[in-house]
Amino acid sequence: MAPGRGRPPQPGIAQARRAQITEAAYAIFAAQGYEDTTIEEIARAAGLGHGTVYRYFNAKAEILHSVFDYSIERLMTAIELEPLCAPAESLDDLLDRVQRMCKDLPEFLTREPELVKLIMVESTAADDELLLRLRGLADLMVSTLARALADGQAAGWVRASIDPQVYAHTLMSLSVPGLVHVLHERQTRPAELTRFLAVGAALARSALEVRPAEKQL
Amino acid sequence: MAPGRGRPPQPGIAQARRAQITEAAYAIFAAQGYEDTTIEEIARAAGLGHGTVYRYFNAKAEILHSVFDYSIERLMTAIELEPLCAPAESLDDLLDRVQRMCKDLPEFLTREPELVKLIMVESTAADDELLLRLRGLADLMVSTLARALADGQAAGWVRASIDPQVYAHTLMSLSVPGLVHVLHERQTRPAELTRFLAVGAALARSALEVRPAEKQL
Amino acid sequence: MAPGRGRPPQPGIAQARRAQITEAAYAIFAAQGYEDTTIEEIARAAGLGHGTVYRYFNAKAEILHSVFDYSIERLMTAIELEPLCAPAESLDDLLDRVQRMCKDLPEFLTREPELVKLIMVESTAADDELLLRLRGLADLMVSTLARALADGQAAGWVRASIDPQVYAHTLMSLSVPGLVHVLHERQTRPAELTRFLAVGAALARSALEVRPAEKQL
Amino acid sequence: MAPGRGRPPQPGIAQARRAQITEAAYAIFAAQGYEDTTIEEIARAAGLGHGTVYRYFNAKAEILHSVFDYSIERLMTAIELEPLCAPAESLDDLLDRVQRMCKDLPEFLTREPELVKLIMVESTAADDELLLRLRGLADLMVSTLARALADGQAAGWVRASIDPQVYAHTLMSLSVPGLVHVLHERQTRPAELTRFLAVGAALARSALEVRPAEKQL
DNA sequence: TATGAATGAGACTTCATTCAT
DNA sequence: GATGAATGAAGTCTCATTCAT
Numbered sequence: 001m002a003p004g005r006g007r008p009p010q011p012g013i014a015q016a017r018r019a020q021i022t023e024a025a026y027a028i029f030a031a032q033g034y035e036d037t038t039i040e041e042i043a044r045a046a047g048l049g050h051g052t053v054y055r056y057f058n059a060k061a062e063i064l065h066s067v068f069d070y071s072i073e074r075l076m077t078a079i080e081l082e083p084l085c086a087p088a089e090s091l092d093d094l095l096d097r098v099q100r101m102c103k104d105l106p107e108f109l110t111r112e113p114e115l116v117k118l119i120m121v122e123s124t125a126a127d128d129e130l131l132l133r134l135r136g137l138a139d140l141m142v143s144t145l146a147r148a149l150a151d152g153q154a155a156g157w158v159r160a161s162i163d164p165q166v167y168a169h170t171l172m173s174l175s176v177p178g179l180v181h182v183l184h185e186r187q188t189r190p191a192e193l194t195r196f197l198a199v200g201a202a203l204a205r206s207a208l209e210v211r212p213a214e215k216q217l
Numbered sequence: 218m219a220p221g222r223g224r225p226p227q228p229g230i231a232q233a234r235r236a237q238i239t240e241a242a243y244a245i246f247a248a249q250g251y252e253d254t255t256i257e258e259i260a261r262a263a264g265l266g267h268g269t270v271y272r273y274f275n276a277k278a279e280i281l282h283s284v285f286d287y288s289i290e291r292l293m294t295a296i297e298l299e300p301l302c303a304p305a306e307s308l309d310d311l312l313d314r315v316q317r318m319c320k321d322l323p324e325f326l327t328r329e330p331e332l333v334k335l336i337m338v339e340s341t342a343a344d345d346e347l348l349l350r351l352r353g354l355a356d357l358m359v360s361t362l363a364r365a366l367a368d369g370q371a372a373g374w375v376r377a378s379i380d381p382q383v384y385a386h387t388l389m390s391l392s393v394p395g396l397v398h399v400l401h402e403r404q405t406r407p408a409e410l411t412r413f414l415a416v417g418a419a420l421a422r423s424a425l426e427v428r429p430a431e432k433q434l
Numbered sequence: 435m436a437p438g439r440g441r442p443p444q445p446g447i448a449q450a451r452r453a454q455i456t457e458a459a460y461a462i463f464a465a466q467g468y469e470d471t472t473i474e475e476i477a478r479a480a481g482l483g484h485g486t487v488y489r490y491f492n493a494k495a496e497i498l499h500s501v502f503d504y505s506i507e508r509l510m511t512a513i514e515l516e517p518l519c520a521p522a523e524s525l526d527d528l529l530d531r532v533q534r535m536c537k538d539l540p541e542f543l544t545r546e547p548e549l550v551k552l553i554m555v556e557s558t559a560a561d562d563e564l565l566l567r568l569r570g571l572a573d574l575m576v577s578t579l580a581r582a583l584a585d586g587q588a589a590g591w592v593r594a595s596i597d598p599q600v601y602a603h604t605l606m607s608l609s610v611p612g613l614v615h616v617l618h619e620r621q622t623r624p625a626e627l628t629r630f631l632a633v634g635a636a637l638a639r640s641a642l643e644v645r646p647a648e649k650q651l
Numbered sequence: 652m653a654p655g656r657g658r659p660p661q662p663g664i665a666q667a668r669r670a671q672i673t674e675a676a677y678a679i680f681a682a683q684g685y686e687d688t689t690i691e692e693i694a695r696a697a698g699l700g701h702g703t704v705y706r707y708f709n710a711k712a713e714i715l716h717s718v719f720d721y722s723i724e725r726l727m728t729a730i731e732l733e734p735l736c737a738p739a740e741s742l743d744d745l746l747d748r749v750q751r752m753c754k755d756l757p758e759f760l761t762r763e764p765e766l767v768k769l770i771m772v773e774s775t776a777a778d779d780e781l782l783l784r785l786r787g788l789a790d791l792m793v794s795t796l797a798r799a800l801a802d803g804q805a806a807g808w809v810r811a812s813i814d815p816q817v818y819a820h821t822l823m824s825l826s827v828p829g830l831v832h833v834l835h836e837r838q839t840r841p842a843e844l845t846r847f848l849a850v851g852a853a854l855a856r857s858a859l860e861v862r863p864a865e866k867q868l
Numbered sequence: 869t870a871t872g873a874a875t876g877a878g879a880c881t882t883c884a885t886t887c888a889t
Numbered sequence: 890g891a892t893g894a895a896t897g898a899a900g901t902c903t904c905a906t907t908c909a910t
Contacts, residue, residue, distance in 0.1 A: 040884095050893075199424075256900080472904060485907085494905065636858070641853065689878085689880085701896085
């Protein structure tokens with residue numbers, strides 16, 4: 001009747017459960033979409049009773065948010081934005097870094113096409129807040145690149161006449177064909193991807209490099 | 218024996234009603250998404266009873282298909298693919314045409330941002346068939362451009378060393394930054410759009426034009 | 435503007451239309467049941483617009499009533515109750531008549547199994563009034579037979595010790611095996627039917643005939 | 652890692668709920684027919700929310716099947732077919748058993764007229780599978796009786812000249828008048844029922860017993 | 869008179885969420 | 890803490906019926 005208090009609840013358990021549920025939901029949302037997924041399915045995939053889900057999330061939409069966080073996190077891990085932040089020493093150096101990022105991204109997405117669908121489709125469809133966050137992410141990537149370009153202009157190895165912001169936008173878009181492939185084809189062959197990237201890099205170089213004529217000025 | 222014939226059914230009313238319902242659904246799907254739209258809402262917006270909707274569509278999904286057709290039709294009207302099909306006479310000529318298309322498109326989309334959401338998001342989310350058709354449309358644009366590039370190579374005013382297919386893909390992607398703007402900003406200022414397009418055109422020119430060195434060969 | 439009055443409406447046309455609709459409904463009700471039949475189907479089968487049906491029937495249920503009338507009428511025509519009403523002259527005479535009726539009935543039903551379904555199933559399921567009328571019909575048949583038996587007792591060629599009413603009931607039931615066959619088998623072979631009837635007749639004769647021992651009394 | 656097990660699901664609750672719902676549905680289907688009964692009504696009668704019904708049945712038709720099972724089970728309990736299977740020792744013995752069954756059946760049905768309606772009408776109207784099962788049940792009864800008759804022929808106390816199968820069919824039908832009464836009258840007085848059965852038995856005896864003339868052969 | 873366009877009541881069914889155990 | 894039983898709001902779709910032409 002007066003039971004001794006058990007151990008206090010493990011503080012980390014909530015975190016663990018949320019992660020467990022989020023990962024299960026990630027896979028199912030990606031496979032069949034948010035609307036067509038039931039709490040029951042998520043719970044079963046997580047090895048839990050479906051009532052338990054509500055101990056860790058207040059609503060289904062909250063799971064989507066969590067899945068989105070998880071997705072963004074994986075994405076950021078995959079593309080490694082940091083190298084881009086370090087000051088580059090030359091155009092080649094910068095382009096190498098951009099190219100690595102542009103290569104990492106579709107490669108990662110090719111391995112995990114569900115993530116594209118989740119980030120691009122589900123987040124847009126279901127929730128305006130998620131869309132804003134996605135926008136923020138894209139802005140971050142663009143402005144990081146823009147800053148690098150501006151640095152390059154200051155250092156003299158990026159053509160001075162370009163608008164860094166606009167070119168950053170445009171350069172980002174050069175990774176899009178690969179992305180589209182990923183979205184529409186189940187399987188992108190790495191060789192094809194490489195060709196797309198080479199073209200993108202060539203374009204970028206010819207757009208950014210200081211032309212001999214300009215050098216003389 | 219044969220009963221007197223009543224007035225024949227109004228010809229074209231089915232067409233009219235389908236259009237009426239499709240347009241109403243177009244606006245609502247775009248505003249709140251396919252899943253979150255009820256037949257009742259569509260019917261009310263069309264000024265009809267919800268039962269009437271089912272006289273002209275067999276199922277909700279059929280309305281989405283119709284909306285998709287409608288959207289594609291408007292899109293195709295806006296971008297006018299035909300000029301691209303006519304043989305170009307020079308790189309300038311071709312780029313002019315591409316640029317016009319690349320300008321028409323985001324301009325149109327800026328005026329009708331719902332259409333982007335519908336075509337890119339809803340159709341993708343809800344229906345595999347629509348996704349295939351969307352893919353087909355994109356393929357059409359790319360291969361049209363690729364053919365124009367190949368023609369240019371044959372005529373000597375496009376650099377011979379490039380792969381038309383890959384460059385077509387890549388060039389198409391240069392219109393993406395504007396598209397992303399449209400998706401994420403409610404309001405793109407035309408001036409900004411023009412700057413994006415100018416950059417894209419410059420990139421394209423530098424990528425495609427026959428270099429003096431090559432000319433000598 | 436002041437058109438001359440046309441001919442007054444043909445008085446028989448309503449009758450004709452009702453018959454037309456009833457016959458169409460008869461076939462469809464029998465094939466798929468009352469609940470699963472739509473007014474639209476009936477109208478199409480009758481070669482009419484579905485609105486027209488409501489000029490001749492006030493409600494769907496009214497069509498069922500009409501179909502039921504029609505069915506009963508056909509049934510009565512098929513079994514010819516009249517011979518049973520005429521005074522019989524001997525047991526053989528009576529049994530002949532009964533047997534003919536017992537033969538006519540399942541034969542007819544074999545040709546039109548839909549009618550059985552309609553009368554037995556639909557009428558019971560859909561409407562209490564129809565059930566009462568069906569009961570009345572059965573009562574009529576029983577009491578007609580009972581009267582014939584009583585007449586036979588008076589004339590001395592039916593055993594005096596039996597209760598005409600009860601035996602009439604029981605004799606009627608001897609036609610049931612054939613009826614059950616019709617209900618459950620799509621196709622009753624006439625030979626089988628004849629065997630059933632012969633057994634019924636034999637039973638009836640042995641039950642009704644005045645036994646030698648009784649005669650002497 | 653493995654979450655603590657919660658209390659296991661109440662064992663047998665599904666059985667209990669199915670029974671609860673089935674019994675509620677049994678009464679309502681019988682009273683107003685399958686088509687005119689809503690899930691809401693069934694749920695309310697069972698003291699449940701209508702959503703709960705769908706935890707235990709996947710569709711309305713599945714409830715009908717369950718009700719049918721339930722009805723057949725009660726029917727079989729009431730009529731006790733087993734005695735008929737045991738070898739009879741004489742015609743009297745057999746007829747006693749048949750008569751007992753023929754008496755049990757209408758008596759039971761008189762107490763539960765809904766069951767007749769359900770088994771004969773609703774199940775037939777709504778579902779072909781149920782009709783087949785019903786047919787199988789009838790066949791079982793007939794062939795059980797036919798075997799008993801054949802045994803009697805072998806033992807010499809059933810007239811050799813009859814066809815057991817046909818007579819079994821016919822004898823079964825002798826219970827029909829009582830059944831019809833049950834269908835059409837709310838209240839059959841037991842006295843009347845007894846008279847019907849006596850007549851049936853008399854008919855059966857006169858049909859089956861070995862006649863003195865035959866004995867001599 | 870005949871028609872079919874329009875309607876809305878109402879059916880079945882799903883599933884996010886609550887809560888007693 | 891964990892569970893699954895219970896619920897009812899809400900959605901899609903059908904179709905008998907009305908009525909303007």
